[in-house]
Amino acid sequence: MASNFSTVMKALTVEFEKTTAHHVGLSFGSTGKHYAQIKNGAPFDVFLAADAERPRLLETQGLVQADSRMTYARGKLILWTSKSGIDDIKNTLLIGQDFRHLAVANPKLSPYGLAAQQVMIKLDVWPRLQPKLVRGENIAQTFQFVHSGNAELGFVAYSQAANPKRSVQGSFWMPHQSLYSPIDQQAVLLNDKQASKDFLKFLKGPLARQIIQNYGYDLP
Template sequence: MQRLAPLFASLLFALPAHAGEVSVAVAANFTAPMQKIAAEFEKDTGHRAQLAFGATGKFYAQIAHGAPFEVLLAADDETPARLEHEQLAAPATRFTYAIGKLVLWSPREGYVDDRGEVLTKGDFKHLAIANPRTAPYGTAAVEAMRKLGVFDALQPRFVQGENIAQAYQFVATGNAELGFVALSQVLKDGKLASGSAWPVPASLHAPIRQDAVALARGRHNPAVQALLAYLKGDKARAIIKSYGYDL
């Protein structure tokens, strides 16, 4: 046992002092990258991020009603700004951690063309989108369809998900032939994992600026400060970029 004592001591001192936990509300489009970032964050800092995924609008309502989140990673920049204005977020902590990209995707090879003309020429019955009232990617999809002049014709075919993760599931499971999803959901190792996709031109919708903010409940938690700093670091930024986001 005496010989093991130095080993135990070295392991103890290798861990960061005062390692803690941080409760994070994460926009559904950022599920995969945040899971990877959280694992690296715990490995590098000792702090643990407890993650919940969902629609940004739903998270706003939950936070306004006292939900115990300490950080919000939103799918837009308006919700964190609103929380800041309403004093539900810590001042001077908000920043853009990613700029999202919208794609029209189908699991069928060659079904979605490189101009998105399938929207007017396709024989599909169902088109999946996220709820535009609560999910910024849904809002962007509606903006794009309006600019393309196809919204009214396509609206009867909508299959609406509560968030972008549910919209993706509708397409992936065949409940919709195609849908507007986040680019991050259909990439693997920087390439389209399956099917066919049309990256929606940024000119067709407002930029999907995704902001992070510390919430009032977490303003004094060192793990909150550590996570926000980690998101700005090289390792996290490389992960974010690998999922197709701009920085």
């Protein structure tokens, strides 16, 4: 399961288990790593990715249940600092003199990392900022780099800063979504177990959609 979705997934699981006899076991990590594990036979039941590409690839490889692929959330990227009262973070990024470290998720493994790379390329700062980059294995680790102060700035998921269950201090800039490829987060069924089908049905329902929106995601 995509690491950016960890907190909202825990909230969803609580509601799902209230109304069914099923128990949900969660495994969080980068979309790229989970994709590789599923290809190698990892015994997951449902895959919630942070992009549309990996679920689509699994579908073409015949590794998912037919017609199960669906978009459950649309992610938004922000440039975030844990420092409050910073008025022009975008300008800080463009000048590149007022910080030593910029955290990004690995673009090869994380759709949010790829989006961050695309934004920096569009702003023509990608080559210049290479010496400042600190790469997280996934977006959760990237967020922690900034939250802990090990990096002054970082590209993270808006949902991490907008989490209604946690007060996060700081300032952010939200790049226009035209600067990066859409982060359509998709889910697929990896088997035909009843619990798997019930969870995907729940994910499409009004309660789940409201919870997802409350945590800072757009809805499909």
